[in-house]
Amino acid sequence: MIIVMKNEIDEDEINKIKAKMRKLGCETSEVIGSNYHILGLVGDTSRIDPSLIKSNRNVEKVIFVQEPYKKVNRLFKPKDTIVDIGGNKFGGGYFSVIAGPCSVEGEDQIISIAKSVKSSGAGLLRGGAFKPRTSPYSFQGMGLDGLDLLKKARKETGLPIVTELMSPHMIERFVEDVDVIQIGARNMQNFDLLKEVGKTNKPILLKRGMSATIEELLMAAEYIMSSGNENIILCERGIRTFEKYTRNTIDLSAIPVIKKKSHLPVIVDPSHAAGLWWMVEPLAKAAMAVGADGLMVEVHNDPANALCDGEQSIKPSRFEEMMVKLRKIAEIENKIML
Amino acid sequence: MIIVMKNEIDEDEINKIKAKMRKLGCETSEVIGSNYHILGLVGDTSRIDPSLIKSNRNVEKVIFVQEPYKKVNRLFKPKDTIVDIGGNKFGGGYFSVIAGPCSVEGEDQIISIAKSVKSSGAGLLRGGAFKPRTSPYSFQGMGLDGLDLLKKARKETGLPIVTELMSPHMIERFVEDVDVIQIGARNMQNFDLLKEVGKTNKPILLKRGMSATIEELLMAAEYIMSSGNENIILCERGIRTFEKYTRNTIDLSAIPVIKKKSHLPVIVDPSHAAGLWWMVEPLAKAAMAVGADGLMVEVHNDPANALCDGEQSIKPSRFEEMMVKLRKIAEIENKIML
Amino acid sequence: MIIVMKNEIDEDEINKIKAKMRKLGCETSEVIGSNYHILGLVGDTSRIDPSLIKSNRNVEKVIFVQEPYKKVNRLFKPKDTIVDIGGNKFGGGYFSVIAGPCSVEGEDQIISIAKSVKSSGAGLLRGGAFKPRTSPYSFQGMGLDGLDLLKKARKETGLPIVTELMSPHMIERFVEDVDVIQIGARNMQNFDLLKEVGKTNKPILLKRGMSATIEELLMAAEYIMSSGNENIILCERGIRTFEKYTRNTIDLSAIPVIKKKSHLPVIVDPSHAAGLWWMVEPLAKAAMAVGADGLMVEVHNDPANALCDGEQSIKPSRFEEMMVKLRKIAEIENKIML
Amino acid sequence: MIIVMKNEIDEDEINKIKAKMRKLGCETSEVIGSNYHILGLVGDTSRIDPSLIKSNRNVEKVIFVQEPYKKVNRLFKPKDTIVDIGGNKFGGGYFSVIAGPCSVEGEDQIISIAKSVKSSGAGLLRGGAFKPRTSPYSFQGMGLDGLDLLKKARKETGLPIVTELMSPHMIERFVEDVDVIQIGARNMQNFDLLKEVGKTNKPILLKRGMSATIEELLMAAEYIMSSGNENIILCERGIRTFEKYTRNTIDLSAIPVIKKKSHLPVIVDPSHAAGLWWMVEPLAKAAMAVGADGLMVEVHNDPANALCDGEQSIKPSRFEEMMVKLRKIAEIENKIML
Structure with missing residues (x-):
């Protein structure tokens, strides 16, 4: 300093x-x-x-000369952290894909999507049960019923489940029920929530806030690590800029920066970044090429009738095609996709 | 649409x-x-x-042609909402000032500052008990002890107290103890928290998120109002832009926009906006001139040794001078400062 | 409308x-x-x-419902425009690479770099003769002498040359001497300059302004096209955001958007986008994967002693390696790299 | 450093x-x-x-520890520079107002507006002859005919004239004909143009680029000063941010920063900043309160039929009322409005 x-x-x-x-x-x-x-x-x-x-x-x-973060700093732990969720690995050369609908809407929906993304090679299932929505009049998610349906989908397919926690009072249920607790962009600096999930030993998927600097993202991870939990996957999902054609501006340069500064794995969410289904595939390929450790992709069987974010969801058949292309780039990039 | x-x-x-x-x-x-x-x-x-x-x-x-908000919309309630806290009014021509330290640090500190800002004309006392900090290694506030000291300061001076709530599990304590519950910029889209405070009848000070659009701020207020609480004061505190000389870029043009679009009162926090003590006075005067309904200002008796944000706090003597100048502009602007 | x-x-x-x-x-x-x-x-x-x-x-x-641009609009010309400079093609499945130093510094420098990038597969040589610099005290380029050296390098290697035009009064010299006229980010809305280059028949490399929307970039191209010149290559080079770790934030999502909206080819400049040499390769690969039609890369034989932007220049050996990797991705992406 | x-x-x-x-x-x-x-x-x-x-x-x-600018730096010239144009002064406690239409549209229009703004207390007349427009299909200004009409309006009213120079080849005409040469936001880093106007002895009105930092604005002024011209008025006119309700986000905190860092006068253009006529008055008052040395305001006799930016122009009657209010604040702020 x-x-x-x-x-x-x-x-x-x-x-x-x-x-x-x-x-x-x-x-x-x-x-x-x-x-x-x-x-x-x-x-x-x-x-x-x-x-x-x-x-x-x-x-x-x-x-500042020295970075303000310590535990997430690669300086003090040069080797990549590998987060392993039921054999699906992020970091250290491993590349895994989380896929599923924006929100859980019903039993048939979540189970059929889970089966389909699994057969295309996704390693984990995503699905929102509690949804942060700009308007109080928009669909807020199925809540605990949604959580139950995710568990059914896991039982049916074996896929570990990833879902967003919005409030500390739900934490015990989440620890018991889910495999990865997601902290959404709007809660990246909800420090009470970070401290709470830091006390668990669940893997945490920490999304970058829409106006958070890379350093602030790493400091948010430092909150979790300094509370005791070292299983963290970071996620770039687009930042807010003056450009409005896309929902957010994906900051792919953040990936090499994070890989240099921290030992934690980092993945990309191309669906939220662009907000447009036809951009998911090119951005997913770019994420792989730039060095990400994985992806989180919205897949829906019937986007036109999705209850949430249908415009950024791709159909299972397109997801299948995308996975084939990703595997080819993975080979060149020496990334291991199971 | x-x-x-x-x-x-x-x-x-x-x-x-x-x-x-x-x-x-x-x-x-x-x-x-x-x-x-x-x-x-x-x-x-x-x-x-x-x-x-x-x-x-x-x-x-x-x-969208019609605005996505209803209850906060001036279209459906043309008259200004006046939020009245123990006789201190915001909106409808009334201009009130909230002042106090960034964080409560001890009994002498908070009481002496409270007395001093009261004598200069502040109508409410601010002071953080729970502090959202970027680093887990920074001072996190005195917590419940801080809340107790704020109550002592209120007893001593009669000033209503304003302090930030960070987590829903503290809400009962806050409803019982404080006069205005502040929702900080980082929690502007913590929707669970918004719904919870919406169920109370406490006045809410809702700060604009650092990358929230004006519309998103109004939608956050809509969450609170649609849960039943109509006592809301909005607060502009600077947005995040490419300019880094100031901590944030104060968006004073948001004030006339909010006054046009909504009936809710809106105040300005020049301390957080600039992050520099010598800019507080000019920005406070500009806030008054642009049409704000009040101010929230950080005042500290010993900024150099403040435990938090001392660089943006002004001393009581400077606050006194500023209030004198504000009263002169208030007269021209037909704003009522009690 | x-x-x-x-x-x-x-x-x-x-x-x-x-x-x-x-x-x-x-x-x-x-x-x-x-x-x-x-x-x-x-x-x-x-x-x-x-x-x-x-x-x-x-x-x-x-x-606006209809886009405000006409001639650059893919709606009215669905087929890709291919810009061909001495056999080096951009667009329509062709991918070409422009490489060279930030600025021309001397005969040996420019000729040795030209030879080296040519042998690695670059199709065009870049090099600044007139340099836009934030400070009047920084090196402003060699001017016309620089132009002469570029011509020598072209004679020596056969590589067409690309260099930036900053002022309309130089336009005749540029039309005579260079193969591609570059319009820099700071001049993207220098409308007089756009109209002037629009009257020539030289290929134009039009860089996106650092706070220009995608639509404004296309409108700038519309200026050139509506003046009569249809040989335009667009270039994404990073936009200005709140994130300061990188010099600019590369907006790779702009590439699929531009490809959808316009028939013009679009390339990426990863050197200026990041401002950091070690990020050039991952960003270049991502640019290819996301669908760009080419690259513009800064290569310097001795970055540590470069007179300009050495921190973002890569050495010829690294460029060589990068080209090998790019060819592999090109194969997967069905891009033709000559 | x-x-x-x-x-x-x-x-x-x-x-x-x-x-x-x-x-x-x-x-x-x-x-x-x-x-x-x-x-x-x-x-x-x-x-x-x-x-x-x-x-x-x-x-x-x-x-950087030391600022990269020298001649504009207040450190080396602590006293305010006062720019005096025919007795209208900017800086050193003087506050002047430039008013007039976005663009010159005809003799009657410019003369009637000139008379009207003069009678309300404006000290200088603005009016665009050459207009930078996003679209090539929008009105580009009357060109040299517009310049002639401005001269007529000056002859008729005695008001010095301010108009934008877009290209270096017009510079001799401008030096001869106008009183203040305006460099627009889009040309703030058109370094060739800056060097050219630096060689004249005309007062220069230098507008901040829409994504220029305060430091870059000062560096642009440094270009002009280091070429020999020390008569510079800076102008804040809004920056580009994520907020889209206003055309730009006015950065009023830039005013105290510039006053601290530089001895040059700085004014505010509330018309371009907001892009909305009903925000001009509150922003103008705020500009005065925050410490600006003057204003540049768009006034049009018939905004609904203006050929350019009518939505941000106020009518002469409203300008008159605004000037009355500004004078009252000027008194409190000890600003001298002639």
Whole structure:
């Protein structure tokens, strides 16, 4: 961490700051420029809250050199974390695909989609039981009944199930019933929820918030890891920009960045990113080519009558074709698709 | 709502869509262009989820004409809602100021700040007990002890208290203890929390999410209102853009838009918007001039040693000066500052 | 085009608008909703400036149904345009690679890089002679001397040359000397320059502005085409967002959108998009997988001592490796790389 | 400037970088942290291009401490620059208003608007002769005829005229004919144009690009100043964000930032920022309250039939009322409105 101070600052003030830093566990080195006075901190600065220093009126800027995250940092754990869910692996060269409808709508629907995506090679089943919707008048999901149907689909197909948890009071049910707990984009900085899922040992699928920086995504994962749970899969699902043709702007450059900065696996959700079914396949292939460890794809047997996000869901037959193409790229990229 | 369809669509498909619309309670009118085929919906479309229509592969676009919100819409309630908290009013020409530290740090701190902001004319006291922080290693607030200290400060000064609720399981305590429940920017689309506070009759201070559109903010308020609680104050606190000199980019143009679209009062938080103490005063004056119904300002007796966000807090003496200037503009703007 | 009017509007006003539309060549159809009054336009609306209608105080919104571009629109020319530069083709299944240094720095430099990228399979040579730089104190390019060196490199290798034109007064020299005229991101809406290059018959490489929507990029191309030049290659080079880890955020979803909306070829510049040399290869592969018609890549023999953007340039050996990998994906994607 | 290097870097590499810095005129100081190795530069770094350093593969980050601009920097010229155009002053406590139509449409139009805005207290007349338009099919301005009409309006009213220059080949005509040369948002980084106007001694109105950071705006001004012209008025006119209700998002926090960082005057264009006539007045008042040195406002006698941007133009009567209110705020703010 580097502290840039106004250059007219007097000795006393500098000594006060140095003392404060020493109390926080860091030694300081000085660089005196023509217009500024700089303190470089030596020591573990990852746990220092920069706002404690910026609040000093003599401080011009505080610059992080060391990343503010520790447990998710590849610097301290160079080897890829592999998250294994019933043999489906993410990271370390493994590439798995989560597929299923936006929301669970009924028994026939979820079971038939589950069978179909399984036969095309998906390793896990997704399906929303509790749905975060912009409007209170939109379908909010089937709730616990949806959860029961997901369990039936798992029993029928053997596919582990992934579904979104929106509120801490449901956590026990989720730990018992689901295989991967999804934290949605809107809850990426719902810190109470992060701490709660951090206390479980369930794999967590953590989606990037729609205006979260890559660093903030990693800090959200740090919340979970620092609470004790190290089974985390990150997910890029598009960010909000000025461009409105697509629902969000997929940030595929985030993938190589995350792979460099962290040991955690990272997957891509091309369905939410674009919001348009005909873009799912090209974006899925690009995600594989850019280095992602997996995908989460919305598949629906009858998109035109889906209760949620039908415009971004592909049909099972198209999913099947896409998986064939992905396997070809996987071969070139040396990714293992089971 | 207008549905734009591909022009090569056949009669049957159009009839299917028309039938679907009729089931949703709307009649349709057709406009046939050279390259497109358009259906205009007649009826109450505010409760129709557009994704149910967009999912049809023959549909090119769905365009909202009517706003998707109803209860917050000025169209259906032209008169300003006035939220009154112990005589401090927001809306309908009234302008009130909420002031206090970012977080409660101790008894002396909160009481001395409360006394001081009261004497300068603040009508309500703010102070965080539970703090949403990007890093798990930063100060997370004093929790329930902080809540107790806020109550002491209220007892001492008579100022109603405003503090942030982060999790539904604390809601009973908050309803009993605080005067205004704040929903923070990161939780603006924590829909479970919105529904919960919607069931209470406490005034709610709803902050705009950092990448929420104005419409999404109004839809979040619609969640609360449709659950039964009509006491809502909206708050602009800066949005995330490419500009990084300021912590966020304050969107003051949102104020006239919200005043036009909704009857709810809207205030501005210049402290979080800029993240820099020396910008609080100019932004506060601009907020008044642009038509806001109040302010929420961070004031700290010793910003340099604040445990949180000291760089954006102003000292009591500066707050005092600012209030004097605001009163002068209030006079010109015909705003009533008690 | 659809015109949404306030519903309290009187008959006379509507008739005035209808008459205005008739003069602009369009007939109107009415849809009367409960709160709004809608006019649907029938006829060619692509040349109507919506601001002429929005200016009416009774008009609530104007919504485009038909795209505002005509000549670049795939609707009116379904077949891919193939831009052919000395046998190097972009579009229609052909994939070509432009490579070279950010700026021309000297004879040895440009010739050695040209030879090297040619041997790895690049089809065209890039190199800046006139450089747009944020600071007036940064290296501004070698100017006309740079142009001469590019010509020498072309003579030596046979590679056609691509370089950026910044000002209309240089246009004759460029038409004479270069094979592809590049319009940089900062000049995408320099309309005078667009009109000037539109009058030539040189192939134009038009880069997307850093905050230009896809539609604005297509409208910029429309300027060139409507001036008479139909040889245009579009280029995605990253957009400006809140994320600052990468120099820009590459918008790979723009590629399928552009391919759907327009017949023009579109390539990707992964070097400027990310601004980081180690991300060039994964992004290049993703660009191919997502459907781009080519690439523009910065290659420098000695990045550490480059006079411009060395941090985003890859070395010739790495370029060689990347080309090998790209060819493999090209095979799967049925793209023809000569 | 601070250079952060990888910590496994060897002595030799560091010495090479130090030597390179010495050649660029700077001495270096070292700070050795646990995971990083830092070099602090001592000397004038404002002219060092950071990309020359970042290109070194051992360099992790380069951080600016000193601003990259010099002549526009308040550090080196603490007193406000006052730009005086025929007695109308911007900066140093003076507040002037530029008003007029988006584009010159005819003699009667421009003269009647000129008279009217003059009588309401505007100090300068704006009016576009050459118009940058997104579509080639929209009205492109009257060109040189428009310029002639502006001169007539000046003769008639005495108001100095402000109009946009889009291309360097018109510069002589503009120098002869107009009083203030406007550089539009789309040309803020048209560096050739900046250099050309920098060689004149005409006052320049430099508008912020729609995705330009504050620093980039100041760097664009630095181009002009470093070419010799010190008469520059900056203009905030809204930036592009995800919010689409307004045409752009006005960044009023940029005003106090610019006033702190630079001695140049800065004004606000509320018409282009919002794109909606009914928001012009509240934003204009907010601009005054936040500390701007002037305004540029679109006024049209018949907005409904304006040839350009009628939806953001106010009528003369409304302009008159707004000026009255602005004068009242000016009094409180100690701004001198002539």
